[in-house]
Amino acid sequence: MSRERTEVAASAQAPAQRAQARLRVAVIDRDPGFMQVLANRLSALGCEHRALSTPATVETLVAMRLNALVLDLAVIGPESWDYLERVCGRLPGLAVIVCTGPSSVAQRVRGLRLGADAWMTKPCHPEELICVIEAAVRRHRRHELPQVDVASTIGEITVRPDLYQAYVGEQSLELTAREFEILQLLAQSDRVLRREEIYERVWGYAMAHGDRSVDVFVRKLRQKLRAMSPAWSYIHTHFGVGYRFAPELEVAQLESANGAADAAPELPPDLVQQLG
Structure with a gap:
């Protein structure tokens, strides 16, 4: 053409074609009040969001094409650490923010070392959480084309x-x-x-x-x-x-390589005289 x-x-x-993709966020939580306030604010900002009351498989998260995941570890239960490690390991480009109840320093350190980008303690202000989400996504996204x-x-x-x-x-x-x-x-x-x-x-x-x-x-x-x-x-x-x-x-x-390979080697002077 x-x-x-x-x-x-x-x-x-x-x-x-050059339009930037909208921010896609999934929230795994069971607090209806918190979810509603956060959903309203995300919608106001033009973000696409999904509310999940149970943990989604890694394959489901991939299919959702997310930029960020907000996760309450209490929803996961005893498998929470394994789940967090699995999600962070399989989706290295996904911004993962743990937003859960009061925790110890050891728990927060463990979560961050497993791959979480940030750890927020409930109760927290939705505006602060959204700022943390945006900052984490910026770090992953780097710069647009x-x-x-x-x-x-x-x-x-x-x-x-x-x-x-x-x-x-x-x-x-x-x-x-x-x-x-x-x-x-x-x-x-x-x-x-x-x-x-x-x-x-x-x-x-x-x-x-x-x-x-x-x-x-x-x-x-x-x-x-x-x-x-x-x-x-x-x-x-x-x-x-x-x-x-x-x-x-x-x-x-x-x-250049062929020329170097084909170049004739220089003969010693005494051999040149004999051949002459």
């Missing part, structure tokens, strides 16, 4: 944020919105990005343990880059960590 045809469709689609509308050329590709597309010459790479967001994020970073960070910043919520979505999209993105720009290598894998964007001219590297 040419740039001219893409511009027509992109003018209406790009703003919606930068809103850059200036075209940039990297290697052979031209990235057009205004069109949500990338090109080699006049030829579009035919990137999906998700593929473009990953390309833009990687291209604007000067470091290795963890898979979890890529997921949180592109998808907008926590990545479940074992989720391979980032790897799948990066593989498709690489295939499109390689098909349109075969002489260049753009995305590099750091095994066990994530990905780094660093355009490298593969042909030049190959020719």
